[in-house]
Amino acid sequence: AQSVTQLDSHVSVSEGTPVLLRCNYSSSYSPSLFWYVQHPNKGLQLLLKYTSAATLVKGINGFEAEFKKSETSFHLTKPSAHMSDAAEYFCVVRNNDMRFGAGTRLTVKP
Amino acid sequence: DAGVTQSPTHLIKTRGQHVTLRCSPISGHKSVSWYQQVLGQGPQFIFQYYEKEERGRGNFPDRFSARQFPNYSSELNVNALLLGDSALYLCASSLGGGSPRTDTQYFGPGTRLTVL
Numbered sequence: 414a415q416s417v418t419q420l421d422s423h424v425s426v427s428e429g430t431p432v433l434l435r436c437n438y439s440s441s442y443s444p445s446l447f448w449y450v451q452h453p454n455k456g457l458q459l460l461l462k463y464t465s466a467a468t469l470v471k472g473i474n475g476f477e478a479e480f481k482k483s484e485t486s487f488h489l490t491k492p493s494a495h496m497s498d499a500a501e502y503f504c505v506v507r508n509n510d511m512r513f514g515a516g517t518r519l520t521v522k523p
Numbered sequence: 524d525a526g527v528t529q530s531p532t533h534l535i536k537t538r539g540q541h542v543t544l545r546c547s548p549i550s551g552h553k554s555v556s557w558y559q560q561v562l563g564q565g566p567q568f569i570f571q572y573y574e575k576e577e578r579g580r581g582n583f584p585d586r587f588s589a590r591q592f593p594n595y596s597s598e599l600n601v602n603a604l605l606l607g608d609s610a611l612y613l614c615a616s617s618l619g620g621g622s623p624r625t626d627t628q629y630f631g632p633g634t635r636l637t638v639l
Contacts, residue, residue, distance in 0.1 A: 445624040456527075456613060457566070457630040464625045503565050509623050510579050511556070513565030 415440040417506045419514035427522045432491040434517045436504035439485065446487045447505040448478055451516075457503065463487065474498070494521045525550070527616050527631035535637045536604050544599045544634045546614030554578070554619030555597040556628060557589055560611040572597055573619040601636075609638045 420435040438444060445464045449457040461472025468480040478489045487504060499521045504514040528547045536542050548555050554573040558566035568581040572591035586602045595616075601608055615628035 443624075447627075449630070456632040457615075459627065459629065462627060507624055510568045510571070510581065511558075511566075511628065513567070515565050 415444060415506050415508055415512050417504050417512055417514040419502075419504050419517050421517050422515065423518045423520070425520040425522060426494045428496055429493050432489070432494045432498065432519065434489040434502050434504075434519065436487045436489065436514060437485050438487060438504070438506045440506055440508060442508050445507045446478075446480060447507065447511075448472065448476070448487075448489050449503045449505060451501045451503065453500075460489070460502075494519075496521050496523065527614055527629055529612075529614050529631040529634050531634060532632070533635045533637075535639065537639050538604055538606060540604050540638075541600065541602050542604060542636060544601075544612050544614075544636070546597045546599070546616075546631060548595050548597070548614075548616030549629060552616040552618055552629075553595055554617045554626065555591055555595065556615045556617070557597070557599045558613040558615065559583075560613055560633070562610070566613055569599070604638045606638050609636060611635050 416439045418437045447462045448460040451457050460476050461470045463470045463480045471477045476491050501516045501518050503516050506512050530545045556571040557569040560566040569583050570589045571579040575591045589599045591597045611633040613633045614631045617626045617628045
């Protein structure tokens, strides 16, 4: 069985400050993990993925995530938020099918 | 290169009707997956097809069906529509083959279905 929990439904930051979106996963096997972003009325865009190579994964737009097996976590970070980062973010775990978290809405204040 | 395309973008139906949604994958991709995203929730897996064969099915009633064509495009069909079927329906394509764990999916913009 596999599942993913996004610990915050809503995160609000000021422009230029760091972003942390938290994700914990549960999986019977060594999983692949993904972060996707969804802007309003748009489809999902892949930010980054972990597939058992380096535990620190760099993605697009300055985002990165660290796979921590001991903590079963895959948190998404960015050093400095930009207004264009405001969107819904989904953490995903995959063995066979894809299981999505409920999403975290990121708000960026000017 | 064109990404995943879906049609139509929006659709309004009434309860009891039938709907067909269409998806064209990225060129070279042989696998298509369908997801339902209800407002305020994460997407839920409905089906995956690879080389025209069903590879996986989520926990959805038999009113939901799909198929994949020789050109790898796909259709999702929903019969006897219910109000609760109102959602954004997302299609994703991937290369397919190999390990599902490493088969990255790329999503289309979705079809917004409203059932009245």
